[in-house]
Amino acid sequence: MAKRPTPKKPTPARRAADGAAAARIEGGAVVVTGICGRLGRRLARQLHRERTVIGLDRREFVGKPKDIEHHSIDVRRKKARELFRRPDIGALVHLGVMHDPRLGAEEHHTWNVIAFQKLLEYVERYQIPKLVLLSSANVYGPRPDNPQFISEDAPLLGANRFSDIRDLIELDMLAQSFFWRNPGTETVILRPAHILGTVQNAPSNYLRLKVVPTLLGFDPMMQVVHQDDVVRAVRLALRPGVRGIFNIAGPPPVALSRAVKLLGRPTLPIPHAMARAGVERLWRWHMTSFPAPELDFIRYVCMVDDRRARAVLGYGPKFDLGSTLRAVDEERWV
Amino acid sequence: MHAAPWCPEPEPEANWCRVTPMPARAALARIGDVAADDVLPLVGRLWGGARRSVDELAVRLLGSDFEERARLLQARYAEAGGDPFGLDLETAKYAIMTCAFFHRLWFRAEVRGLENVPAGRVLLIANHSGQIPIDGAMIGTSLFLDHEPPRVIRAMVEKWSQTLPFVSTFFSRVGQVVGVPENARRLLEMGEALLVFPEGTRGISKPFSRRYQLQEFGNGFMRLAIETGTPIVPVAVVGAEEQYVNLGNLKWAARALRMPVFPVIPQVFVPFGQMPLPTKYFIHFGEPLHIQGDADEDDAVMEEKVHLVKQTIQSMINRGLKQRTSLFF
Structure with a gap:
């Protein structure tokens, strides 16, 4: 078993070590958890041409490119630790956050928090020089008193009204404390706005509905970001020297009604009290995949200030509003 | 353009003969024609007239360059992506x-x-x-x-x-x-x-x-x-x-x-x-x-x-x- 690393002092030796770490980040293998998800597969496809990619996911990787090494194991198992012991591993990208609100809170919590804690333990023990966590702008939560653009240092109040995402907030917090405790690892937390594309998340599923229900009298401004822009942000975060928290936003914000109109879908405005009662019933009868508290996302603003990502990360969205929105209708064969 | 049912101009005989076995459908068709040819344009004209008079009042109240001012501002915000x-x-x-x-x-x-x-x-x-x-x-x-x-x-x-x-x-x-x-x-x-x-x-x-x-x-x-x-x-x-x-x-x-x-x-x-x-x-x-x-x-x-x-x-x-x-x- 390896010893805990001692904190390094800023000496020439440290600088040399930094150089070595940078080389390791740039040239080493990237472990991607949750690689079998739609976003994970997209990232893997872009990344594997340039560097070694190791997948770590409980699921099977369907249509895996030949040069990707994939391990269908649970992160919590001992075998996963063996993987991180390898000296060639330069970075860990954690995409394996589970977002299935149907699964019980307990299962959710165990998987998300315990698994991430294990991962942090491996990263610390084997001094992996780079850690990227894909969090979400939802951790700030849609609230009536939100500033129009929330900056990275704002409190994470997302679970106030929507308790199901408290494990995502816990993950974000764990990564933050890890950032301060382990200066030897460059920790990056990405908090993207609503990711649209072939992914199976709530905003994409919502915009894919044949008739889009909205709340009568509410029409908040929204930020959407294309899945490939998020993949690009992850790749930018993998560069040596980048650390910290970054909000990721796509094209300029748009009113919900306008976004739906651009997609050419009819809307169905429903009064909030009715919508809430209705969605609660449908949820109980397993007829919808949207829990009722998620209605707040189409009621209040939850937008992020991405100036830091633009300045430090060098990120800027490549996809304009139209193509970002239309991405939800793309063929989902990848 | 098709003829209204009550003006038997080109070859009404043949048409009427064909329609008579189904009077209900003919009546419905006639109502449909009246709605499409007369009522809708009338509503459209009234609506258009109402809008025009609102616009005229607007010019008197707001000056003739109101629309231009609104457009100018719109352009200013559109430049920044809304x-x-x-x-x-x-x-x-x-x-x-x-x-x-x-x-x-x-x-x-x-x-x-x-x-x-x-x-x-x-x-x-x-x-x-x-x-x-x-x-x-x-x-x-x-x-x-x-x-x-x-x-x-x-x-x-x-x-x-x-x-x-x-x-x-x-x-x-x-x-x-x-x-x-x-x-x-x-x-x-x-x-x-x-x-x-x-x-x-x-x-x-x-x-x-x-x-x-x-x-x-x-x-x-x-x-x-x-x-x-x-x-x-x-x-x-x-x-x-x-x-x-x-x-x-x-x-x-x-x-x-x-x-x-x-x-x-x-x-x-x-x-x-x-x-x-x-x-x-x-x-x-x-x-x-x-x-x-x-x-x-x-x-x-x-x-x-x-x-x-x-x-x-x-x-x-x-x-x-x-x-x-x-x-x-």
């Missing part, structure tokens, strides 16, 4: 038209010193009065209709307004934002004109006996101005105090109803008294103040600077009151 706070001039236009009626005909507002409002970022600091914030709407209307180039005034609204359906959407479409410091800072960085009433509720709901006496000012606007290097334009509104005569605030009623104040306004019990009295408005924009200093300074230092602005506005109000000869003319 206003991030949700301002939409297509909607705001109609709100401005309503306000223009009050500005031009109801209150017959007399505006002076508009040239003092710079083209870039600016903080407009005004006295607040009149029980409901018509004064803010009138200041905004002046800047849209009479300022060169036209400006959209941005003000801050209460947070709870965001929980109300329609209200929240309306505020956002006409350019009002939630009252948090981050939003104010961002608006100024965008080069907008931000209207602030440092008296807040204290000013707007004061009783008639204390009219034209400025209440305590908040310090927040001064820190914001210094931090962002924004010029302050003091604004005095004379005439709004008398639009609703408030005899006093009932503290117990306010407490019971959880409202900030509960004003006693007898006129609302008179028919049509719910409308504000048609007093004459005088809106005076003062010369811009460029205030230097450190935004993190002590409250005492800030208060001195705030006092300077307050004094300026009070003397502008006093001058306006002296010049006013009648309440209504």
